[in-house]
Amino acid sequence: MGFPDEPAHTIKAAAVVRGQVLVEEGTSFGHGVHVKVPDYIANLHGQGCYKFNRGQAADCAPLVYADDTYTNIGVTSAASYNPMYYWLVGLPTLIMSGAPAIYAMRLISALFCAVFFAAGFTALTELRRPQFAVLLAAIAMTPMVLFLGGGINPNSMEIAATMAAFSGFVVVLDNWRNTKLVIPALATVAASTVVLANARQISLVWLLCALVAGVCSFKLRRTLQVFADKRVLIAVGLTVPGTLLGLLWTWIASNGPANVGVAPDGIASPHPDAPLYRGFLIMLDRTYDFFPQYIGVMGWLDTPVPELVMLVWSALMMAALVAPFCIRPLRSWTGYWVSLAMLYVVPALLQTVLWRSMGFIWQGRYTLPLVVVLFITVGLGLRRLRFANKGMAVKAARIIFWLVGACHTLAFVYVLRRYVVGISELANWQTLFSSPDWQPPLGWFFLTVLYLGAAMVGMEVLFRYLYPGQTLVTVKLRGFQLARIVLRDRKVANDKARDKVPASSSLLP
Template sequence: MRLSHRQRLMEEQDKRGGWRASSTPLAIFATLFALIAMWAFATPLMASPDETAHAIKAAAVVRGQPLGDQGEGQGAQSSVLVPGYIAQLPEKTCFRFQPTITADCANGVGEASAEPTIATTSAGNYNPMYYYVAGLPTLLMDGDAVVYAMRLLSAALCATFLTLTFWAAARLASARWVVVSGVVALTPMVLFLSASINPNALEIVTTAALFTNLAAGIERRERPGAPYGMHLLAAAVSGAVLANTRALSLVWLVAAILGVVLIYRRRAVMTILRTPAGLVCSAILLSASAASLAWLFYADSLDSLTGNGSAVTPEQAFLTMIERAFSLTREYIGVLGWMDTVLPDGVYFFWHFCLAAVLFAGVALTKGWARVGMLGLLASIVLLPALLQAQVITELGYIWQGRYVLALVVLALLYGGVAVEKTPFPSGKRSAAVASWVLTVLVLTHVYAFIFTLRRYTVGLDGTVNWTEMFSAEWQPVLSWQLLTLLYAAVLAYAASRLRRYLVHEPRVGSRSVPMA
């Protein structure tokens, strides 16, 4: 039987064996979890965006308060009953919005009582699904340990869905393109958010896992005898979690599914949905989406936004956000802490180059409906924030942050990787040299962003070059900033070396590499 172009490419991926036997999904998970966990330890307690509100919400949800006592009106906070050491978390943010103030100004969490105490949270009417998991450590421990445990649980969740993403990516016809796109999508901002108590990162990684596993399921179905049911199950679980993460998550779910339809066309999608595995996947996604909509209307989740009204008209706000579209790209790469830690220009220069290269390739190397989908995603990244901001400008003012649409940015990157399957991946000595240099700079850039953030919290960013002062800093993260940085660099170097071997490896005739799955 004559194989199609896509089937031949998939056969090549199976011969390549993904990351080969030494890099199973478990090894990929361990690598990703280690990177995220080090961000969790390097970031001071309550130094992530709205982490106080999410921690309080999580502690309340696992104690049977998924909604709490809501106030009235837009932006009203919910009152809940939580342990005292959780209720006093907002007091640990003395460094918030002040880059010159170090984390030494905040005391530990364990100094407060565990007695039930009334606390307020701006996340009170958010979907409780994520918080049922993130809040579990509050039932088992207290003090500083509980915050780190909540972060590590979130890190494990995010690492799991990222592993599903790369597992599916390595089995696609355009595997190496998609893997490169996925690596570019792992910006410092994504790793940082994944290490915090915040459902923002979970919606990003579940969007990625949903899209890549749907694509892998369709492609594997086209190849006789190739298993595809596990990819559809992974897509169903990812989509179900995504649907119940945040108020806008259903938009990302629809965008991911529509992206698959535009690449593979309606007939291929309908064919796989009629299979038993496809019917189960559809039922799970529809049920989860219905549950999400029910909570959205029951709890008025969109009424929890806070801000100060502005005299700017919606039309002016829309045009202003259009002009800000490119400045928001910094927040896709990394504006850390409470959005108060701007990274060095060199970090942004490198990541802007990588993002532009992948996104432009997604437009230039595709055609037909696949290109329409790529252009639509790029347009949505610009237009959606402008439209949403314009709707609330008079009531809340300018509240939009780049991380709110980061799930769509990651989806666009992965979409471009999948859609360019008919373009051969570069090979040869020159390509191998380019891969080596780019991966080296990638590692250095990640490490620079990591240690720069540690500098912000150990000695502050006062406009002077104060790197040496870090050796006598009054605040130190868990394990010390020196050890964390060395470990972070070591894990990145290991991951980069494995990735380089995967990208430049040419399968030998008769090779017997072991598939990832």
């Protein structure tokens, strides 16, 4: 339960798969909605002994027993959320129990996100001159995005589906003359639209922002032409039932019994009589405070990633955000300007609506769908430049790729350290090996090696895609190099010998 609000979402998922979908009268008591779930799930709030205290290892949390399955009352503050995501991730609790069931729920959520991220990246490769767009989308996959993708929280699915919807949409616009070539991208947009309509109430706002940014990235005439295409109209028609169901749920949830949850101390401070414009201005002023959370403030906002990780991603993100100011004509960056404006204004507007009742509850992770869209628009605008894939450009890219892979792994092991031994003022890396207080399944060291391998495979695949004929790993074993030279020389000698044989010799037995 080390992810933000994970106990509430896990309890909600277990309740949904057991038929407790709607919030009924008499189930909300001011601190959340009461549902009937297995006892090991109902007691997950007890795992929070380490929340907001990064010096406390996770060994203080009670064990989650597989035989603790009798029905009990669980409390969730996510009862009004759309049940689609929860029904999917809650399925393992019907056939499993205890900690294995919870890990299975996390795996389903992670695979669900991975499908949409894969669809989004695949769609971007169908752009004309796609290298910059793919590269900027990869930069937007910060440690925070990957961290959220491993937990039980619809916020992660929201980020992945928004990325997929926007990527597929711009590919369709880019191939407006013949949409038959990009039917998979069109299907990605349709599937992502239905998912976003049935994720969180705010998810449709991110979808609308993504569509607006996509339209502004191309000429209006092209957009009108696309929406007159029969394939696009069919895809739109297929999304209508799912979208209407999502809107229906939003209406039911907003008109149902109260669904009250208590926000953590220090986050909520309601101002029932304050003017709305003041909340809007305060939120605008706090916009830059959320940037570290785009990169990585893990756990329950209690574990920032190491400064090296922050510096590397800050440099990459600033370079991307400044690039449009240096490339003319500026009017060709309309999609970027609109996305940047939405990153400032839309969260401020949404938070202002809730200011009087709940106070300032906004977190940087809520805005990550817009952040991903923003960086992809930078990649779209850079397509007018030639993507350098030779000489010094390759050498510099190789260094940056290695650095990013190392930072991803450092962030991963740092979060494990936070739960295995805690983050103390004094360096305690050695205690990870000598006396760990808590261990994840398979052990932290094996998981780190596995994560490093996965990160480097991903980096290698991306590097080869961007720089054909080049490899990220350039170290060659001397033995293999010598063997290749010997085989090459032997082939040359055989070719010379064959060329010296008279043509009539081919008739001899």
